[in-house]
Structures are given as C-alpha cells and as structure tokens.
Amino acid sequence: MLKDRCLCVKCVKSVFSETRNTIFFRSHYTEEQIYSIIRCVSEGNGVRATARLLNFDKNAVGSVILKAGNYAETVMSNLLKNLCLNECQMDELWSFV
Numbered sequence: 001m002l003k004d005r006c007l008c009v010k011c012v013k014s015v016f017s018e019t020r021n022t023i024f025f026r027s028h029y030t031e032e033q034i035y036s037i038i039r040c041v042s043e044g045n046g047v048r049a050t051a052r053l054l055n056f057d058k059n060a061v062g063s064v065i066l067k068a069g070n071y072a073e074t075v076m077s078n079l080l081k082n083l084c085l086n087e088c089q090m091d092e093l094w095s096f097v
Contacts, residue, residue, distance in 0.1 A: 023071045029064065037064045 023034060033054075040050040047065065051058040 023064075023068050029060070034064055034068070037061055038068055041065055 029037075033056075036054055037050060037056070040053060041047070041061075045053065047061050048058050050056070051061045054061075
C-alpha cells in the first residue's frame with residue numbers, strides 16, 4: 001500500500017486516495033498548512049493578512065479558502081435537509097458589506 005492510498009477490500013483491484021472527497025485531496029499543501037490558513041481566516045484576518053502572517057502567496061490562501069468553503073457548502077447541504085425549526089439563534093454572526 002502506497003502512502004495516502006488504500007486498496008479496496010471488495011474488488012481488490014481498485015486503489016483510492018484516503019483524502020478523496022476532503023479539502024486535502026490533490027492539494028499542494030500539508031494538512032497543518034491548510035488548518036493554519038483556515039484558523040487564521042476564521043479569526044477574522046483577511047486574505048492578504050493571512051498570506052503575510054503565514055508566509056504564503058495571497059492566491060494560495062484564496063484557493064484554500066475557496067476549496068474549504070465549497071467543501072463546507074457540500075457537507076452542510078447534505079446534512080441540513082428538511083429541518084423544521086421554530087427558533088433560530090444566530091450568535092456572533094458577522095459579514096462585510
């Protein structure tokens with residue numbers, strides 16, 4: 001078994017990546033680097049500030065954020081279906097206009 005690759009136990013011929021369908025799949029950055037970027041942005045830092053703090057290119061930070069956002073949207077749209085809510089509490093909601 002190669003690193004980050006798994007062999008299917010049913011068909012035995014199929015090999016797949018253990019990071020498939022995650023934000024780490026086909027990424028040029030390590031998990032720790034991706035976590036650092038997401039952590040920094042979630043604290044309210046902008047793309048340029050995050051790039052400066054972590055010593056990345058701003059385009060790299062933007063692509064990681066975009067990929068993480070798309071993945072989060074996919075996960076949430078699959079998990080949050082047919083909710084019957086009477087109340088919704090939104091703490092610490094903020095955005096830029």
